[in-house]
Amino acid sequence: MSDLRFDGRVVVVTGAGGGLGREYALLFAERGADVVVNDLGGSASGDGGGDVRPADLVVEEIRARGGSAVANHDSVEDGERIVRAAEAAFGRVDVVVNNAGILRDRSFARTSDADWDGVQRVHARGAFAVTRAAWPGMRARGYGRVVVTSSAAGLFGNFGQANYAAAKMALVGLSNTLAIEGAAYGICCNAVVPTAGSRLTRGVFPGELVDALKPEYVAPLVAYLCHESCEETGGVFEAGAGWIGKLRWERSQGRIVREKGKRMTPEAVRDSWEGITDMTSASHPSSIQESTATLVDVLEKINEGHTTSPGNAGDPSASGIAVATTTVEAAVSDVTVATATDDAAASDAAVATATDDAAAAVAKLRDAAIEPSVIRYTDRDVILYHLGIGCSVADAGSLKFLYEGSDDFSVVPTFSTTCCDLVAAFGAVGSAIEFDLSRFLHGEQYTEVYGALPTDATLITTYRIADVLDKTSGAAIVIVMETRDERGRKVALNQAVGFLIGAGGFGGPRTSREQVPTVAPPTGPPHDVVVERTSVDQAALYRLSGDRNPLHVDAAFAAAGGFARPILHGLCAYGYACRHVLRRYAGGDVARFRTMKARFARPVLPGQTLRTEMWRRGERVHLRCVVDETGEAALTGAYVDLVADDPGSGPTAKL
Numbered sequence: 001m002s003d004l005r006f007d008g009r010v011v012v013v014t015g016a017g018g019g020l021g022r023e024y025a026l027l028f029a030e031r032g033a034d035v036v037v038n039d040l041g042g043s044a045s046g047d048g049g050g051d052v053r054p055a056d057l058v059v060e061e062i063r064a065r066g067g068s069a070v071a072n073h074d075s076v077e078d079g080e081r082i083v084r085a086a087e088a089a090f091g092r093v094d095v096v097v098n099n100a101g102i103l104r105d106r107s108f109a110r111t112s113d114a115d116w117d118g119v120q121r122v123h124a125r126g127a128f129a130v131t132r133a134a135w136p137g138m139r140a141r142g143y144g145r146v147v148v149t150s151s152a153a154g155l156f157g158n159f160g161q162a163n164y165a166a167a168k169m170a171l172v173g174l175s176n177t178l179a180i181e182g183a184a185y186g187i188c189c190n191a192v193v194p195t196a197g198s199r200l201t202r203g204v205f206p207g208e209l210v211d212a213l214k215p216e217y218v219a220p221l222v223a224y225l226c227h228e229s230c231e232e233t234g235g236v237f238e239a240g241a242g243w244i245g246k247l248r249w250e251r252s253q254g255r256i257v258r259e260k261g262k263r264m265t266p267e268a269v270r271d272s273w274e275g276i277t278d279m280t281s282a283s284h285p286s287s288i289q290e291s292t293a294t295l296v297d298v299l300e301k302i303n304e305g306h307t308t309s310p311g312n313a314g315d316p317s318a319s320g321i322a323v324a325t326t327t328v329e330a331a332v333s334d335v336t337v338a339t340a341t342d343d344a345a346a347s348d349a350a351v352a353t354a355t356d357d358a359a360a361a362v363a364k365l366r367d368a369a370i371e372p373s374v375i376r377y378t379d380r381d382v383i384l385y386h387l388g389i390g391c392s393v394a395d396a397g398s399l400k401f402l403y404e405g406s407d408d409f410s411v412v413p414t415f416s417t418t419c420c421d422l423v424a425a426f427g428a429v430g431s432a433i434e435f436d437l438s439r440f441l442h443g444e445q446y447t448e449v450y451g452a453l454p455t456d457a458t459l460i461t462t463y464r465i466a467d468v469l470d471k472t473s474g475a476a477i478v479i480v481m482e483t484r485d486e487r488g489r490k491v492a493l494n495q496a497v498g499f500l501i502g503a504g505g506f507g508g509p510r511t512s513r514e515q516v517p518t519v520a521p522p523t524g525p526p527h528d529v530v531v532e533r534t535s536v537d538q539a540a541l542y543r544l545s546g547d548r549n550p551l552h553v554d555a556a557f558a559a560a561g562g563f564a565r566p567i568l569h570g571l572c573a574y575g576y577a578c579r580h581v582l583r584r585y586a587g588g589d590v591a592r593f594r595t596m597k598a599r600f601a602r603p604v605l606p607g608q609t610l611r612t613e614m615w616r617r618g619e620r621v622h623l624r625c626v627v628d629e630t631g632e633a634a635l636t637g638a639y640v641d642l643v644a645d646d647p648g649s650g651p652t653a654k655l
């Protein structure tokens with residue numbers, strides 16, 4: 001295997017004037033990176049500053065070895081300045097290694113406000129400030145690597161280091177969340193827990209240990225985590241003395257200590273304590289979904305009449321895992337999920353919305369600026385999308401969508417919906433309204449394209465929240481998304497209506513001038529019908545095209561939203577319907593597509609059969625998709641407008 005190189009990558013290492021940071025900077029430079037060696041030049045306690053020598057000496061060392069580096073002497077609290085300096089020198093930032101830190105060790109009783117704040121500011125706020133400044137560029141380029149430096153003092157506690165330990169655990173939380181938020185943009189973030197002899201550990205470890213724990217035994221881990229070939233994210237790694245290990249959470253099976261209709265008591269907790277703390281058969285939840293999924297089980301058990309009799313409480317298998325809490329607040333992607341889990345009604349996880357200040361939240365939502373997203377895709381993404389919307393080699397007419405070697409390899413126009421970053425839209429909504437993601441459904445979609453979509457492109461989408469409507473049973477959020485190519489030419493316009501079940505009644509408008517209306521189909525039997533069964537894995541496949549909403553794959557998550565099973569993406573059924581129209585009325589020619597509109601009226605389950613009924617009126621094909629197994633209409637008020645027809649093509653001739 002080839003060496004890990006960083007040629008062309010720009011790396012910022014904070015606190016790189018000595019110790020671990022210096023070692024990181026030297027290693028990155030040796031491997032071809034352009035390195036920004038940041039060091040304020042202060043003392044270990046953060047006092048002083050302004051000594052430019054440590055950073056300058058490291059830069060000299062790098063250059064003397066033929067490497068590329070510049071020094072920067074700003075405080076990490078001025079992260080923006082560090083990143084701007086990096087951009088001025090090298091054009092961008094690909095990698096941020098948050099290493100800068102100070103110590104102000106005191107026993108907790110003697111820790112002053114200044115001791116606390118100083119340490120928090122450099123470690124937690126510093127890492128936040130530098131990473132936040134580099135983040136938009138990483139997102140826009142679809143690539144980034146971030147490392148934060150935590151500590152065993154944080155993971156396990158250490159006498160005299162309450163301030164430092166708290167800051168170091170804050171960094172683990174930061175890293176965990178950046179890993180989630182960065183996932184859609186090719187940004188990976190990990191926390192390292194180094195044990196190395198350095199200025200900061202010199203007073204803590206015995207001298208000979210400090211000398212044996214060389215920074216060079218940690219730097220290769222940081223380099224690997226920051227390499228483009230490494231897709232590890234959200235991990236916590238301990239390293240020292242040439243050893244590296246990964247850490248994770250462990251959770252006991254726990255005990256349910258509450259019975260339906262009865263008050264939960266401290267005595268019940270005491271009586272189950274042995275079981276609560278018994279780590280036999282422990283599990284390792286690695287995400288908020290996994291962590292809270294347990295509660296859905298617990299609530300079911302309580303509702304089914306689980307008893308906390310000693311025998312039951314002592315049997316781990318009787319209770320699954322219980323967490324003694326009344327409210328769980330969970331964040332998924334950018335979104336806050338508020339699940340009220342107390343009491344019997346909790347299995348129907350309630351939505352925390354429509355509060356007194358709903359109007360303020362709506363106003364905030366309207367003003368929410370959603371950053372443009374850049375999507376780079378290739379023929380591979382296009383083929384994956386086509387598989388996701390049911391194209392199959394079993395149908396000869398679909399080969400042009402599945403094989404890049406086909407003469408007429410082309411893109412189904414609804415692919416343009418995948419250039420709209422729903423995670424970004426969720427983020428904007430989630431920052432303004434507290435809601436339950438499992439009850440945020442896709443309500444309607446409109447798509448307009450301005451020519452056949454390229455099979456390989458970089459496209460930029462801008463977002464605008466056009467309206468927030470009060471539909472009584474829910475709130476409807478209308479988002480307009482305009483997609484252009486790198487030269488600024490319009491490629492597609494999409495409009496999505498998101499339906500927040502249970503969030504209505506806030507007194508907002510009911511209708512929107514901007515919302516593209518649905519259109520009822522003509523009366524009478526359809527002119528044509530295509531019946532196609534989806535696969536049980538349809539949503540699992542479709543989500544690889546970008547919308548990784550757990551609602552479509554995670555049974556516990558779907559159950560929290562009141563669904564018996566994960567449901568199919570609305571846009572997956574939308575893609576099926578588009579294909580059906582193109583097949584029947586345009587000879588499969590994507591260039592004939594102009595616009596499409598549909599309402600998602602009922603959920604479709606993966607594995608169900610879609611029956612697309614179509615009526616042709618001029619260049620408009622009205623359609624309705626019915627779930628064959630239930631007879632329920634899933635897509636309603638829908639139509640596809642085609643570019644003027646080639647007379648005689650497809651079923652038009654039959655009309």
Ligand SMILES: CCCCCCC[C@@H](O)CC(=O)SCCNC(=O)CCNC(=O)[C@H](O)C(C)(C)COP(=O)(O)OP(=O)(O)OC[C@H]1O[C@@H](n2cnc3c(N)ncnc32)[C@H](O)[C@@H]1OP(=O)(O)O
Pocket residue numbers: 422425426440441442443444471472473474476477479496497498499501510511547549551567568569570571599600601602603604
């Ligand atoms: C932000 C970006 C977009 C969001 C991204 C989403 C991410 C995806 O991962 C999520 C998904 O793909 S979810 C799967 C696809 N969607 C669905 O399955 C939803 C199915 N629809 C329903 O269940 C109901 O229509 C339901 C529950 C939506 C509404 O049903 P009811 O509450 O019974 O509503 P009803 O009483 O019939 O009507 C009340 C008013 O609301 C309007 N309305 C109804 N259905 C709507 C819908 N689907 N979209 C928009 N508006 C809708 C009605 O017209 C009525 O308003 P008015 O009286 O003013 O006409």
